Amino acid sequence: MSNRENQTDVILIGAGIMSATLGSLLKELMPSWEIKVFEKLAKPGEESSNEWNNAGTGHAALCELNYTTEKPDGSIDVSKAIKINEQFQISKQFWSYLVDSKLISNPQDFIMPLPHMSMVQGEKNVAFLKKRFEALSKNPLFRGMEYSDDPEQLKQWIPLIMEGRTTNEPIAATKIDTGTDVNFGSLTRMLFKHLQNKNVEMNYNHSVADIKRTNGLWELKVRNLTNGTVERHTAKFVFIGGGGGSLHLLQKSGIPEGKHIGGFPVSGLFMVCKNPEVVAKHHAKVYGKAKVGAPPMSVPHLDTRYIDNQKSLLFGPFAGFSPKFLKTGSMFDLLTSVKPHNVVTMLAAGVKEMALTKYLIQQVMLSNEKRMEELREFIPNAKSEDWDIVIAGQRVQVIKDTEAGGKGTLQFGTEVVSAADGSIAALLGASPGASTAVHVMLEVINKCFPQHIKAWEPKLKQMIPSYGVSLLDNPELLRKVDETTSQSLGLSTEKQYV
Numbered sequence: 418m419s420n421r422e423n424q425t426d427v428i429l430i431g432a433g434i435m436s437a438t439l440g441s442l443l444k445e446l447m448p449s450w451e452i453k454v455f456e457k458l459a460k461p462g463e464e465s466s467n468e469w470n471n472a473g474t475g476h477a478a479l480c481e482l483n484y485t486t487e488k489p490d491g492s493i494d495v496s497k498a499i500k501i502n503e504q505f506q507i508s509k510q511f512w513s514y515l516v517d518s519k520l521i522s523n524p525q526d527f528i529m530p531l532p533h534m535s536m537v538q539g540e541k542n543v544a545f546l547k548k549r550f551e552a553l554s555k556n557p558l559f560r561g562m563e564y565s566d567d568p569e570q571l572k573q574w575i576p577l578i579m580e581g582r583t584t585n586e587p588i589a590a591t592k593i594d595t596g597t598d599v600n601f602g603s604l605t606r607m608l609f610k611h612l613q614n615k616n617v618e619m620n621y622n623h624s625v626a627d628i629k630r631t632n633g634l635w636e637l638k639v640r641n642l643t644n645g646t647v648e649r650h651t652a653k654f655v656f657i658g659g660g661g662g663s664l665h666l667l668q669k670s671g672i673p674e675g676k677h678i679g680g681f682p683v684s685g686l687f688m689v690c691k692n693p694e695v696v697a698k699h700h701a702k703v704y705g706k707a708k709v710g711a712p713p714m715s716v717p718h719l720d721t722r723y724i725d726n727q728k729s730l731l732f733g734p735f736a737g738f739s740p741k742f743l744k745t746g747s748m749f750d751l752l753t754s755v756k757p758h759n760v761v762t763m764l765a766a767g768v769k770e771m772a773l774t775k776y777l778i779q780q781v782m783l784s785n786e787k788r789m790e791e792l793r794e795f796i797p798n799a800k801s802e803d804w805d806i807v808i809a810g811q812r813v814q815v816i817k818d819t820e821a822g823g824k825g826t827l828q829f830g831t832e833v834v835s836a837a838d839g840s841i842a843a844l845l846g847a848s849p850g851a852s853t854a855v856h857v858m859l860e861v862i863n864k865c866f867p868q869h870i871k872a873w874e875p876k877l878k879q880m881i882p883s884y885g886v887s888l889l890d891n892p893e894l895l896r897k898v899d900e901t902t903s904q905s906l907g908l909s910t911e912k913q914y915v
């Protein structure tokens with residue numbers, strides 16, 4: 418093939434939820450642009466975006482206690498919770514647009530309504546939860562949140578968790594019925610199917626080995642893993658959506674913005690229960706409090722999941738340490754990510770995060786019985802024979818030098834790193850993750866295509882009515898968006914699962 422034939426407008430590296438979302442947005446904004454996708458695995462959504470590799474929580478800060486912190490004066494800071502809730506509303510609006518435009522169908526195959534709950538034990542934690550409830554329930558974004566510390570009420574809400582509970586420790590929970598369980602794997606596959614229908618070229622079993630700038634274009638060296646050949650493809654714009662693989666690819670691009678950044682991999686596993694008798698006794702995502710020393714992404718939670726037309730329960734995640742950056746990655750990923758420009762940053766993080774590394778290694782060493790003990794803090798009567806282990810995806814947390822934290826500071830959010838000329842962007846980090854994919858990909862669009870934004874604004878507003886405005890400041894728009902997204906995504910009626 419000549420180079421001309423291999424030239425395209427946009428290349429998306431990786432077939433996870435992020436590339437799927439960016440591709441879907443760009444296809445609506447610029448239908449004539451040619452887009453190619455390169456994915457090293459045989460199918461889309463097989464790494465972190467796969468339904469068994471993440472918890473499927475539609476993160477809207479309805480139940481995650483780490484998004485609301487207690488300030489020194491004892492009041493609750495809800496700013497992060499508001500931000501994340503607004504970001505999830507953006508995802509719901511875009512998904513609704515895709516459903517209403519018949520670009521994807523059967524929303525209940527990827528999103529289901531499910532109460533989101535927070536649950537705590539002990540006087541201090543109960544007092545915190547009550548204050549959190551008081552701060553949030555007044556806010557229109559969290560309308561409908563309920564609180565209870567009455568064991569009889571809790572037995573109604575969470576029978577499985579209350580059954581066999583013998584301690585007299587105070588216990589309390591909040592509940593909000595507008596939460597969701599999202600099958601991000603299913604959504605990713607749907608979006609790529611839609612893109613394929615729109616003539617996006619999907620290249621599976623194609624691993625991107627190198628990226629370099631030539632003649633004002635990005636040239637990718639791509640290994641065809643089926644026949645072993647090496648191909649060269651060029652594009653005006655490249656998105657590195659390789660999940661854990663993004664850092665290495667960003668480093669290969671050589672852009673100065675990608676320097677002095679490192680990655681710290683955190684592995685995870687869940688316990689899963691498919692026993693219908695147990696599953697039938699629980700209907701919620703119930704988030705607890707992180708253990709002292711645990712990273713925020715390992716807050717334990719007990720979730721109802723809707724996967725493969727079946728209801729199951731998921732508990733975890735148990736964090737752990739593995740040097741791989743992808744589940745299908747290499748044991749050398751961490752080592753090969755250390756470069757002369759980030760070695761000081763990485764070493765500083767190594768010293769700073771000694772306690773975290775120790776915690777993660779301890780977690781890896783946990784026996785199944787120890788994990789069951791942690792599960793019994795949620796389900797006192799849990800039986801080992803009902804629970805299996807599922808290995809979850811890898812999360813590569815960003816390490817960078819910051820003013821507040823100094824050299825080698827571990828970040829728990831997502832970061833869009835882009836070249837000054839907007840010709841290439843990478844997504845690093847994994848939290849809140851897939852739930853906020855639309856917001857994060859809009860950030861990529863804003864950073865990389867500023868010259869088009871004005872012309873694209875009407876379409877963006879059509880797809881995402883709250884684009885550019887705060888729903889919190891526009892209660893009428895919030896009410897309308899709530900109503901239309903619930904209807905389009907089928908969130909007010911529940912599909913029956915076995």
Ligand SMILES: Cc1cc2nc3c(=O)[nH]c(=O)nc-3n(C[C@H](O)[C@H](O)[C@H](O)COP(=O)(O)OP(=O)(O)OC[C@H]3O[C@@H](n4cnc5c(N)ncnc54)[C@H](O)[C@@H]3O)c2cc1C
Binds near residue numbers: 850
């Ligand atoms: C344990 C765990 C729990 C989570 N829970 C939640 C949750 O409850 N809610 C939520 O919203 N988010 C959650 N997340 C985060 C969420 O899963 C991720 O943020 C999201 O899936 C990342 O999508 P992605 O497209 O960036 O990456 P991925 O889905 O990992 O996709 C990247 C793709 O790039 C491919 N690739 C990599 N390198 C190359 C290369 N060189 N050439 C070609 N292809 C390449 C990979 O094979 C992969 O298919 C969780 C994550 C984990 C690990």
